[in-house]
Amino acid sequence: MRLVERRIGLLFAIFFLALLAAAGRATWLGTVRADELRERALAQQVEDLAVPARRGTITDRNGAELAISEDAITVFANPFLIDDPAGVATKLSPHLGQPPDELQALLSDRDRGFVYLARKLDPDRGAAVEKLGIEGIDTVVEPRRRYPHGTLASQLLGSVGTDNYGLAGLEQSHERSLHGTDGRRRVVKDAMGDPVSMVDVERARSGQDLQLTIDSAIQARVEAVLADVGKEYTPAGATALVLDPRTGELLALANWPAVDANRFSEAPAEDRQNRAIEGSFEPGSTFKPFTVAGALEDGLVKPGTELDLAPTIQVADRTIRESHARGAETLTVADILAQSSNVGAVTIGLKLGAERFDRWVRHFGFGSGTDIDAPGEATGILPRPSEYSGSTLGNLPLGQGLAATPIQMAAGYSALANHGVLEPPHVIAGAGRAPKRLLSATTADNVAKMLEGVLGPDGTAQEASVDGYKLAGKTGTAEKPDGRGGYSSTKYFASFIGFAPARDPRLLVAVMVDEPRGSIYGGEVAAPAFEKIVSFALPYLKIPPD
Numbered sequence: 001m002r003l004v005e006r007r008i009g010l011l012f013a014i015f016f017l018a019l020l021a022a023a024g025r026a027t028w029l030g031t032v033r034a035d036e037l038r039e040r041a042l043a044q045q046v047e048d049l050a051v052p053a054r055r056g057t058i059t060d061r062n063g064a065e066l067a068i069s070e071d072a073i074t075v076f077a078n079p080f081l082i083d084d085p086a087g088v089a090t091k092l093s094p095h096l097g098q099p100p101d102e103l104q105a106l107l108s109d110r111d112r113g114f115v116y117l118a119r120k121l122d123p124d125r126g127a128a129v130e131k132l133g134i135e136g137i138d139t140v141v142e143p144r145r146r147y148p149h150g151t152l153a154s155q156l157l158g159s160v161g162t163d164n165y166g167l168a169g170l171e172q173s174h175e176r177s178l179h180g181t182d183g184r185r186r187v188v189k190d191a192m193g194d195p196v197s198m199v200d201v202e203r204a205r206s207g208q209d210l211q212l213t214i215d216s217a218i219q220a221r222v223e224a225v226l227a228d229v230g231k232e233y234t235p236a237g238a239t240a241l242v243l244d245p246r247t248g249e250l251l252a253l254a255n256w257p258a259v260d261a262n263r264f265s266e267a268p269a270e271d272r273q274n275r276a277i278e279g280s281f282e283p284g285s286t287f288k289p290f291t292v293a294g295a296l297e298d299g300l301v302k303p304g305t306e307l308d309l310a311p312t313i314q315v316a317d318r319t320i321r322e323s324h325a326r327g328a329e330t331l332t333v334a335d336i337l338a339q340s341s342n343v344g345a346v347t348i349g350l351k352l353g354a355e356r357f358d359r360w361v362r363h364f365g366f367g368s369g370t371d372i373d374a375p376g377e378a379t380g381i382l383p384r385p386s387e388y389s390g391s392t393l394g395n396l397p398l399g400q401g402l403a404a405t406p407i408q409m410a411a412g413y414s415a416l417a418n419h420g421v422l423e424p425p426h427v428i429a430g431a432g433r434a435p436k437r438l439l440s441a442t443t444a445d446n447v448a449k450m451l452e453g454v455l456g457p458d459g460t461a462q463e464a465s466v467d468g469y470k471l472a473g474k475t476g477t478a479e480k481p482d483g484r485g486g487y488s489s490t491k492y493f494a495s496f497i498g499f500a501p502a503r504d505p506r507l508l509v510a511v512m513v514d515e516p517r518g519s520i521y522g523g524e525v526a527a528p529a530f531e532k533i534v535s536f537a538l539p540y541l542k543i544p545p546d
Helices: 002-031 034-045 085-096 101-107 123-132 169-172 177-178 216-233 261-268 284-297 332-336 342-363 406-417 439-455 529-541
Strands: 046-051 065-077 114-119 139-146 166-168 183-187 193-203 235-243 249-256 308-311 312-315 320-323 328-332 472-481 487-500 507-513
Touching: 065 123, 085 114, 085 123, 085 342, 101 114, 114 123, 123 139, 139 216, 139 235, 166 169, 166 177, 166 261, 169 177, 216 235, 216 249, 216 507, 216 529, 235 406, 235 529, 249 261, 249 507, 284 342, 284 439, 284 472, 284 487, 308 342, 312 342, 320 342, 328 332, 332 342, 332 439, 406 439, 406 487, 406 507, 439 472, 472 529, 487 529, 507 529
Parallel strands: none
Antiparallel strands: 046 183, 065 114, 065 139, 183 193, 235 249, 235 507, 308 328, 312 320, 472 487, 487 507
């Protein structure tokens, strides 16, 4: 009997001590660790998720979609609820396209109540994850940026990051309007981890749409032409643009090599560059019309003025020669442009002198940006007269010793085509700015008429022609600087800038090819590309023949 009583007493003592220990543990958890446990409990039961706003759509001038937002599935996890990280990682890996060890590391981090496993998957892959029904694994719908036409205008459009923010191009420069306002969604789950309520605490507001002046059909044609140039001449790069000189609207702005906008970040940095706006080059002979225009406007020469030209001309320590050797001859100013005479252009530049030459080329916008509404515009390089050496006026009138961007060159030519009035180039629909008169209509029309001769029988671009239309333009073949203060004998920049119809221009096309191989001349490399572009664009836009 006593043995039984002792055993009962011992058992009572054990239960009493256990009760004291439990009470002490509860008191400690309820006081010392109360805040920490409360936070962890809430993390298991309540999750706040960001709800990205749907970005605005980017369209071309006709409403064709260039950049859109579509639904995608994002997979996330609550590591607190994952009992077997290794096993769950193995099940998810085939659907998420990630190694199991990387997923396991994320799922094992119990210091976090929320972790992304994969962002913006195709809906079918998200559905496969949902079918697994794994506790602690959930999905949410997010907008994903997609570019339906792949490479079309990709360097202009740019790209968007995983978090829906613009990283390059128009996507970045117009981030504020395109992005919209992100929302916040609160998900409440029961003890088993199943959602019991989902409330949008702050509703996401979609971004504004953006319409461009670009015409998708012309853009596609220009990109196809550049692809042919790339295949035939394997250059370091190429760019081309098409604009309406009457309005300044860019109808196409293309670059080669092509880059898929849906995989933009995977392309080399030099290929992602929008060369037409960001790239600078020595323009060579395409610059000569500006030299001539300044001299005409100042009354120093007329289109028919005859100049006696020796085979070469000496300027300080530099001897300027023609691209093709000739004897002494007399050429009119119009002939100088048509035949792209180096000696003639320098002779006219010397008539202008340093101060007047500088004033005119800056008046055309060189040495400063055009303020085009696309990001990353370079300003080019133009020395001041105080920086000239004795031979500088033997370089600049030829378009060497300075750097210009393709958009600067196109803007200058558009003023020549538009009877002396510059309509600032722009790519956003409705974003045109006040026009600016650069030259008298008489001077501009005289230069434009002289540029018809470039495509005539004695010109440097005889091959470029379109039945029924008169064309005007200028070739350029510039030696590239060698980085040692001189010029390369193997690397050239070939270009052609022209407009059509010549007497009432409605299209201006500029083609620039960097370091072509096999042929180096603008008349052979760039002018045929110009012809292919205008041959498509003129009938496409229903522009009647002359």
